[in-house]
Amino acid sequence: MTRFSFDLTATDGAARTGVIHTPRGEVRTPAFMPVGTAATVKAMLPGSVRETGADILLGNTYHLMLRPTAERIDRLGGLHRFMNWDRPILTDSGGFQVMSLAELRKLTEEGVTFRSHIDGSRHTLTPERSMEIQRLLGSDIVMAFDECPALPAERDRIAASMRLSMRWAQRSRDAFGDRPGHALFGIQQGGLEPDLRAESAEALRGIGFDGYAVGGLAVGEGQEAMFGVLDYAPGQLPEDKPRYLMGVGKPDDIVGAVRRGIDMMDCVLPSRSGRTGQAFTRRGVVNIRNARHADDPRPLDEACACPACRGYSRAYLHHVSRAKEIIASMLMTWHNLHYYQELMAGMRDAIAAGSFDAWEAEFHATRALGDI
Numbered sequence: 001m002t003r004f005s006f007d008l009t010a011t012d013g014a015a016r017t018g019v020i021h022t023p024r025g026e027v028r029t030p031a032f033m034p035v036g037t038a039a040t041v042k043a044m045l046p047g048s049v050r051e052t053g054a055d056i057l058l059g060n061t062y063h064l065m066l067r068p069t070a071e072r073i074d075r076l077g078g079l080h081r082f083m084n085w086d087r088p089i090l091t092d093s094g095g096f097q098v099m100s101l102a103e104l105r106k107l108t109e110e111g112v113t114f115r116s117h118i119d120g121s122r123h124t125l126t127p128e129r130s131m132e133i134q135r136l137l138g139s140d141i142v143m144a145f146d147e148c149p150a151l152p153a154e155r156d157r158i159a160a161s162m163r164l165s166m167r168w169a170q171r172s173r174d175a176f177g178d179r180p181g182h183a184l185f186g187i188q189q190g191g192l193e194p195d196l197r198a199e200s201a202e203a204l205r206g207i208g209f210d211g212y213a214v215g216g217l218a219v220g221e222g223q224e225a226m227f228g229v230l231d232y233a234p235g236q237l238p239e240d241k242p243r244y245l246m247g248v249g250k251p252d253d254i255v256g257a258v259r260r261g262i263d264m265m266d267c268v269l270p271s272r273s274g275r276t277g278q279a280f281t282r283r284g285v286v287n288i289r290n291a292r293h294a295d296d297p298r299p300l301d302e303a304c305a306c307p308a309c310r311g312y313s314r315a316y317l318h319h320v321s322r323a324k325e326i327i328a329s330m331l332m333t334w335h336n337l338h339y340y341q342e343l344m345a346g347m348r349d350a351i352a353a354g355s356f357d358a359w360e361a362e363f364h365a366t367r368a369l370g371d372i
């Protein structure tokens with residue numbers, strides 16, 4: 001039985017490339033995780049997600065506990081079987097989604113009670129219940145149950161919230177138990193405060209995790225403030241474990257995060273924005289519904305090998321996107337996920353070759369050209 005482990009294979013400045021070994025397969029880092037919130041990466045078949053180059057995808061405790069429930073998924077053989085994805089799955093622990101989605105939330109030391117945004121039913125999430133749900137789902141990488149304060153927030157609110165999350169991290173670790181082949185990741189909090197981030201990192205180190213997430217970012221602070229935290233926060237976390245930046249981001253966010261030592265990221269952006277007609281390309285964002293594409297016979301990106309770029313014109317994508325045809329979501333999502341995976345593969349190769357600076361310069365120079 002392969003246990004969970006992380007091998008760093010090369011570094012270039014603060015940037016790192018490596019491999020996470022899990023019983024369900026390898027995850028090449030830096031890695032981007034497509035988001036499969038309700039047991040599906042929207043508009044994609046699992047085989048297509050794999051074809052884009054994804055090694056791992058993300059699921060959500062909050063959504064799956066409400067519908068179809070973790071117990072039902074467990075009875076049906078677990079989330080991998082249920083959604084027909086046999087490679088690694090990381091699941092978020094639910095606290096963040098409760099604060100952003102649920103109604104009538106009540107936060108106490110014990111956990112969070114809330115009403116479902118789907119049918120108003122009452123639910124409780126605690127560190128223990130979150131660990132149980134993620135065990136029932138069968139996820140390979142389990143996230144500790146945390147509280148992520150909305151920014152901007154007063155320093156003492158951020159400090160109190162971080163300390164609650166650290167007590168919840170200990171309870172998550174205790175409830176997770178000893179599960180060879182499965183990993184538990186801790187989540188650093190502390191807002192934009194270096195000393196609170198350091199206190200959080202020390203608390204997590206003391207508890208001991210298989211990986212460490214930088215939480216509490218991508219919550220409206222903006223790229224400059226986020227990079228300001230990433231200039232020091234990854235270095236506060238154990239060097240020999242994966243570092244996961246949650247909820248990030250736009251392509252240039254991702255490049256900046258990898259430069260600063262982040263190994264894993266997830267974001268709904270490529271899939272969600274694809275459904276609204278936004279395509280990410282090497283030369284920047286293309287809003288395919290814009291009238292200028294109506295007669296354009298060229299693909300989104302001549303250099304892209306994805307099915308949308310190999311088989312269809314901008315004019316066609318413009319037409320089906322404006323008409324809200326289902327194929328528009330399929331093709332735009334596939335292209336965007338393919339582009340994100342190409343970005344990760346390019347960075348992995350550049351770090352291994354010690355040429356990340358040159359790669360990043362080319363990345364920004366090409367985007368500066370703008371779409372043609």
Ligand SMILES: Cc1cccc2c(=O)nc(N)[nH]c12
Pocket residue numbers: 092093094095096143146147148187214215216217218219246247
């Ligand atoms: C999904 C996500 C985005 C951004 C931040 C966070 C966070 O701090 N904690 C959790 N559990 N999830 C997050």
Ligand SMILES: [Zn+2]
Pocket residue numbers: 300301304305306307308309310335338
């Ligand atoms: Zn493409």
